Amino acid sequence: MKQFTISQEHISTYPNPIILKKGEEVYYGKEDTEFPNWIFCKSISTRKSGWVPKQILSTPNNSGIAKVTKDYSAHELTVNQGQTVFGIENLNEWTYCKTQNGEFGWIPSYCLSST
Template sequence: MIISKGDVLQAETRPSEWPGWVWVTTSNQVSGWMPLAYLDPDGAAWRAVCDYRDVELSVQPADTLEVLYTQDQWAWCQPAQGEPGWVPLAVLERLNT
């Protein structure tokens, strides 16, 4: 799911282990999780305040990632090769360099 700043979305809270995230649906009926902090109310709908992609990375214990930013218990990470994506903070360990 790719969201652009200004997109109008339907949002609903669902039971989740990730506080601060809501289930959103685009005008094209594509759905996925998005941080509530990235949305502003717009009448009965919500408007995206920034661009967003819901890519979740599959990572292995030996993988090295660059954490670009964090949001509500998740990190947007850049792997050594490939595209960036979200990883739960709970599975990351800071390296001492």
């Protein structure tokens, strides 16, 4: 894990994130224009919606349904400038991080600076 310092505050805008299991089916929606390769999906089983990385989705079938290829949570972290986090995975200009108190979630990569 790489250590980062938060250079810019980020406040989560999705308090009830979509959480998906490998093999789950979703309705494959529109791609984000600000952050390419994020697809707005809706879980068929839970009806929750949220942004999912294109890299973990199968090609949608003729009905617009795709399968998730690995477990995923869209949980975003709310972080303050100066805070230290540990980066686990970087994907499509977002980084999946762990805070010092053990919370996991996504932060826009532009909010991070290497320490």
